Amino acid sequence: MTISQQLRRGADRLRARTAEARARADTRALPAGPTAPAADGATVAAPESAVPEMHVHVEEKNSVYDQAVPDGLHVAAAWGWRVIVVAIMAAGIAYALAYLSEVTIPLLVAVLLTALLLPVTKRLHSWGVNLGLATAITVLGGIAVIAGVLYLIVSSIVSQSSTLGTNVTTGFKQLSNWLQNGPLHVSATYFNPDEWVTRITSWVTASQDTITTYAAEIGSSVGHFLAGTALTLFSLFYFLHNGREIFTFCMRFFPRRSRRRVDGAALNGWQSLSSYVRATIVVALADGLGVLIAALIIGVPAAPALAALVFIGAFVPIVGAFVSGFVAVLVALVALGWVQALFMLGAIIVVMQVEGHLLQPFLLGRAVKLHPLAVLLAIAIGIILGGIVGALFAVPMLAFVKTFVQHLSDEVPDPSTNQVAR
Structure with missing residues (x-):
C-alpha cells in the first residue's frame, strides 16, 4: 500500500469519526423525539437515553452550583x-x-365605635328590644353623650373666657419682664404690642391671596369632615345591626378549607380589639378625671377643656396623655405663674405614674399583651404614614393583627377532624 493510499484511508477514518461525533452532539442538543438528522442529511434514531442524560447532566451541574x-x-x-x-x-x-383616606378613616372610626358599643346593642336586644330599635338607641345615645361632652367643654371655655384672657395677659407680661430683665436680656421690641400689630397687619396685607386659599381649604376640609361624620354614623349603624352578615360575606373570599381557621382568628382578634378599646376608654377617663381634679384644686382656667384634651390624648398610649397634659402645664404657667405650673406638672406626672404602673398593667395587660417597644414603633409608623390619625389607629390595629396572626400560627388541625365552614 502506497503512502498516498494510507493517507487517504486515514482521512476517511477521521472524516467518519468526525461525522459520528457531530451526530452524537446533535442528538444530545435535540428535544425529546424519535429521530434526529445525521450529518449526511439522513435521519437516524435518537437514543432513548439522550434527553435523560442531558437532564441528569444539568441537574448534576445545578447540584454542584448549589453546593458551592x-x-x-x-x-x-x-x-x-x-x-x-x-x-x-x-x-x-x-x-x-x-x-382612600376619606373613606377608610370613617370606616375605621366606625369599627372602633362598634367594638365599644356592640355590647350595649346586644344587651338591649337581650332585653327584648327589636334589633333595629336597639341599634338606633345605641347610636343616638352615643351621639347624645358626645354632644353633651362638647357642650360642657365649650360652655366652660366661654364662661371663663374673660378670666382666662386677663390671666393670659398678666402671664404674658410676667414672662416678657423676665425675658427682658432676667439672664437672657431679650430686646423689648419683641414684646411691644404696637410692633406686633404692625407686623400682623403688614403680613395680612401682603398675603391676601394665601389667606383666601387657606380659607377655601378650610371650607373644603369642613365639608369633608361633615361627609366623613355622616359616613361614620351610617357605617356604625349597619356594623351594629348587620355586622355578622357583612363578615360572613367577606369570608367568601377565602378558600373553603381555611374559612373555619380564619373565622376563629378574626373572632379572637375582634375580642382583643374590643377589650383594648374598652380598657383604653377606662384609662382615658381616669387620666382626664385626674387632670380635672388637679386643675380645679390648683385653679387652672378651663379645667374641663384641659381634662377633655387629656382624655382624647390618652387614646395614644404612653405618649398621648403626657403630651396633652403638658398643655395644661403651659396654661397654668401663662395664667397663674411658675409655682402653679410646677404643681400642675407634678400632678401630670402622678397621673402618668398611676396609669403606667396600675391601670395599664391591670386593664390593658388583660385586654392584649403588647410590648412597650412594639407600641412605640407602631405609634411612630402610624405618625409617619397617617399623622395624628395614624397614631390613633396604630395600636388598635396592632392589637387585632397580633391576636389574629397568633391564632393562625397555632397548630393546624387534622384535616380528618376539620369541618369546612359553610
Whole structure:
C-alpha cells in the first residue's frame, strides 16, 4: 500500500469519526423525539437515553452550583424574597388606605365605635328590644353623650373666657419682664404690642391671596369632615345591626378549607380589639378625671377643656396623655405663674405614674399583651404614614393583627377532624 493510499484511508477514518461525533452532539442538543438528522442529511434514531442524560447532566451541574453556595446564604435568600413580597403588599395596602383616606378613616372610626358599643346593642336586644330599635338607641345615645361632652367643654371655655384672657395677659407680661430683665436680656421690641400689630397687619396685607386659599381649604376640609361624620354614623349603624352578615360575606373570599381557621382568628382578634378599646376608654377617663381634679384644686382656667384634651390624648398610649397634659402645664404657667405650673406638672406626672404602673398593667395587660417597644414603633409608623390619625389607629390595629396572626400560627388541625365552614 502506497503512502498516498494510507493517507487517504486515514482521512476517511477521521472524516467518519468526525461525522459520528457531530451526530452524537446533535442528538444530545435535540428535544425529546424519535429521530434526529445525521450529518449526511439522513435521519437516524435518537437514543432513548439522550434527553435523560442531558437532564441528569444539568441537574448534576445545578447540584454542584448549589453546593458551592453557603447554607446561610440559601436561608437569607429564601427569607429575603419573602420579606420583599410581604413589604410590597404592606406598602400597597398602606398606599391604598392613604389614597382612600376619606373613606377608610370613617370606616375605621366606625369599627372602633362598634367594638365599644356592640355590647350595649346586644344587651338591649337581650332585653327584648327589636334589633333595629336597639341599634338606633345605641347610636343616638352615643351621639347624645358626645354632644353633651362638647357642650360642657365649650360652655366652660366661654364662661371663663374673660378670666382666662386677663390671666393670659398678666402671664404674658410676667414672662416678657423676665425675658427682658432676667439672664437672657431679650430686646423689648419683641414684646411691644404696637410692633406686633404692625407686623400682623403688614403680613395680612401682603398675603391676601394665601389667606383666601387657606380659607377655601378650610371650607373644603369642613365639608369633608361633615361627609366623613355622616359616613361614620351610617357605617356604625349597619356594623351594629348587620355586622355578622357583612363578615360572613367577606369570608367568601377565602378558600373553603381555611374559612373555619380564619373565622376563629378574626373572632379572637375582634375580642382583643374590643377589650383594648374598652380598657383604653377606662384609662382615658381616669387620666382626664385626674387632670380635672388637679386643675380645679390648683385653679387652672378651663379645667374641663384641659381634662377633655387629656382624655382624647390618652387614646395614644404612653405618649398621648403626657403630651396633652403638658398643655395644661403651659396654661397654668401663662395664667397663674411658675409655682402653679410646677404643681400642675407634678400632678401630670402622678397621673402618668398611676396609669403606667396600675391601670395599664391591670386593664390593658388583660385586654392584649403588647410590648412597650412594639407600641412605640407602631405609634411612630402610624405618625409617619397617617399623622395624628395614624397614631390613633396604630395600636388598635396592632392589637387585632397580633391576636389574629397568633391564632393562625397555632397548630393546624387534622384535616380528618376539620369541618369546612359553610
